Amino acid sequence: MIKVTKEITGRINQGDIYRDIEYIESVEIANKEIKISKIIFPLVIVLTQDCDLQQDSAYRIEDTETPNSDNRKLFSIIVAPLYNEEMFLAGEHLNDDETITMKMAGIPKFGKKKKITSQYNNLVKNETPRYHHLAFPDDIDIVDSVIDFKHYFTINIDNLMKDKNEKFVCKISELYRENVSQRFAFFLSRIGLPNQ
Amino acid sequence: MSNHSVESEYLKDDSLTSTSSSKETIAEKTENITSNISLKADRAIDKSYSTDVENTETDDIKTYGLSKPKRVIITGITKND
Numbered sequence: 001m002i003k004v005t006k007e008i009t010g011r012i013n014q015g016d017i018y019r020d021i022e023y024i025e026s027v028e029i030a031n032k033e034i035k036i037s038k039i040i041f042p043l044v045i046v047l048t049q050d051c052d053l054q055q056d057s058a059y060r061i062e063d064t065e066t067p068n069s070d071n072r073k074l075f076s077i078i079v080a081p082l083y084n085e086e087m088f089l090a091g092e093h094l095n096d097d098e099t100i101t102m103k104m105a106g107i108p109k110f111g112k113k114k115k116i117t118s119q120y121n122n123l124v125k126n127e128t129p130r131y132h133h134l135a136f137p138d139d140i141d142i143v144d145s146v147i148d149f150k151h152y153f154t155i156n157i158d159n160l161m162k163d164k165n166e167k168f169v170c171k172i173s174e175l176y177r178e179n180v181s182q183r184f185a186f187f188l189s190r191i192g193l194p195n196q
Numbered sequence: 197m198s199n200h201s202v203e204s205e206y207l208k209d210d211s212l213t214s215t216s217s218s219k220e221t222i223a224e225k226t227e228n229i230t231s232n233i234s235l236k237a238d239r240a241i242d243k244s245y246s247t248d249v250e251n252t253e254t255d256d257i258k259t260y261g262l263s264k265p266k267r268v269i270i271t272g273i274t275k276n277d
Contacts, residue, residue, distance in 0.1 A: 025267070093265075
């Protein structure tokens with residue numbers, strides 16, 4: 001079970017969890033008509049390195065019209081969605097039968113003779129590179145969830161700063177967020193070799 | 197009608213006193229009873245009693261992470277240049 005705090009700070013932190021975050025899929029303009037397709041994710045976690053977020057925050061706080069340098073400014077932050085564990089295990093976490101109908105591979109929790117499967121064990125022990133399991137304490141309002149590192153995306157940092165206080169849910173404590181960050185970096189840096 | 201007599205009416209209801217009911221079943225039946233009572237004009241609803249029952253049953257229910265992502269499409273007309 002991870003440790004979590006609900007305290008809101010003045011800046012965005014690595015490990016922050018926000019609700020109802022929009023991902024812009026596409027923008028099409030044709031014959032003076034504009035069509036925007038976006039996906040609203042119920043929960044996302046911030047994965048950008050905290051030192052970068054801290055430097056960006058310091059840059060924004062500096063009350064000067066012409067800062068010495070824009071070197072510390074970030075354009076966007078990296079986030080990844082959190083999926084409901086039960087829906088994820090069933091492979092139904094991206095299928096609402098209406099707006100999104102993605103067929104995802106599920107993970108069986110029980111095998112023969114109702115024994116816990118090794119795949120599920122690996123998931124909750126965070127030994128599956130693509131996923132990170134989060135078991136939230138009982139006093140935190142979030143169900144047990146799974147991060148899918150493959151579904152990371154970026155969001156504009158200015159937009160998130162405007163809605164930060166309204167959309168903030170909680171923050172994972174430092175030790176646990178560093179574990180998430182390290183596993184995400186490992187996932188991105190993996191080298192896939194072709195089957196021979 | 198006094199609050200005491202309304203509470204007595206609740207306690208007499210067999211579905212609430214059934215020992216075989218699960219927590220979920222009791223919550224559902226409580227909700228049904230409350231909605232039925234609201235239709236009867238001559239009965240006063242003891243709101244504090246029904247609220248206490250609801251709070252007991254929903255204390256451990258989490259509210260975030262229950263829904264799935266959804267796609268939204270917005271259309272509009274661009275302004276003339």
